[in-house]
Amino acid sequence: MSYQNQDLVSSKAEYWQKGYTVLSGLFNASQIERMRQECSRLWLLLGLGDDLNLRTEFRRGPDNDYVFDRLDPVIDISPVLADAAMFSPLLEAVDTVLGGQSELLKCKLIRKDPGTKGYAVHQDFLYWKWLGINPDQLCSVAINLFESGEDSGGIAFYPAQHQTLIPGPMGNESGDCDIARIDTSINELPLLAAGDVVIFHSLTPHFSGPNLSDRSRTILLPSYCLTNDSGLYEKYYTREIIRRCEDMIGFERYLTQLSGFQRALLTREPVLTPSE
Numbered sequence: 575m576s577y578q579n580q581d582l583v584s585s586k587a588e589y590w591q592k593g594y595t596v597l598s599g600l601f602n603a604s605q606i607e608r609m610r611q612e613c614s615r616l617w618l619l620l621g622l623g624d625d626l627n628l629r630t631e632f633r634r635g636p637d638n639d640y641v642f643d644r645l646d647p648v649i650d651i652s653p654v655l656a657d658a659a660m661f662s663p664l665l666e667a668v669d670t671v672l673g674g675q676s677e678l679l680k681c682k683l684i685r686k687d688p689g690t691k692g693y694a695v696h697q698d699f700l701y702w703k704w705l706g707i708n709p710d711q712l713c714s715v716a717i718n719l720f721e722s723g724e725d726s727g728g729i730a731f732y733p734a735q736h737q738t739l740i741p742g743p744m745g746n747e748s749g750d751c752d753i754a755r756i757d758t759s760i761n762e763l764p765l766l767a768a769g770d771v772v773i774f775h776s777l778t779p780h781f782s783g784p785n786l787s788d789r790s791r792t793i794l795l796p797s798y799c800l801t802n803d804s805g806l807y808e809k810y811y812t813r814e815i816i817r818r819c820e821d822m823i824g825f826e827r828y829l830t831q832l833s834g835f836q837r838a839l840l841t842r843e844p845v846l847t848p849s850e
């Protein structure tokens with residue numbers, strides 16, 4: 575099914591005016607059901623909860639323990655989700671909004687289970703600055719797999735503030751944008767039905783709260799770039815793997831356990847008798 579041209583024209587206008595737009599009806603119920611089943615399968619894969627798994631990142635869960643809430647990258651282990659990220663009506667919508675031919679930059683799956691905490695205000699472009707690409711060429715898409723809203727930790731956007739990269743707070747200007755430098759008088763949290771899609775600009779400030787509902791809030795989050803560089807996805811993840819290792823991103827739980835482990839090791843009875 576193709577989205578109506580007229581609808582896409584108004585979506586494009588809304589995207590450039592507000593920094594995001596919501597599309598309904600791109601994915602049908604059976605595609606969404608397949609994606610849901612795929613997420614359930616993926617979440618049971620052995621090793622995902624391993625602190626040293628580079629694909630998984632951890633966030634504070636209900637009891638303030640670390641739980642993993644996302645798989646990034648994901649499409650290399652999931653043909654179903656790869657199909658969704660490369661679904662032609664979706665690509666057509668992204669191309670129309672961006673104004674040309676786009677390529678996939680990255681794709682992650684976020685499953686925010688009940689009680690899991692949210693994400694602080696940020697602009698995705700901060701993490702993509704190193705690419706040296708104009709932010710107007712970059713966007714993300716949240717494909718919503720279940721009905722979601724504020725109670726389930728849906729994403730909220732500060733509209734019409736996608737013109738510049740906003741510096742971080744004093745002392746950490748290169749960090750995530752300083753909320754004091756944003757007009758916070760309006761934030762918009764779209765109530766989404768299963769299958770709805772939000773396309774948002776790489777500079778649109780956004781955040782999400784904890785999931786206070788009794789159901790998971792799951793989204794597939796591909797990002798795209800207006801480019802004819804078909805090697806962009808490989809370039810992104812090659813650098814991302816190095817960044818995660820160098821900056822210990824996603825190893826938060828491992829690091830908290832490491833010092834306790836060290837103490838336990840020191841107090842442990844030796845198992846081997848040293849041979850002389």
Ligand SMILES: O=C(O)CCC(=O)C(=O)O
Pocket residue numbers: 684686692693698727728729780781782783793795
């Ligand atoms: O899934 C969420 O609640 C927010 C995710 C997000 O903002 C991001 O990954 O950039």
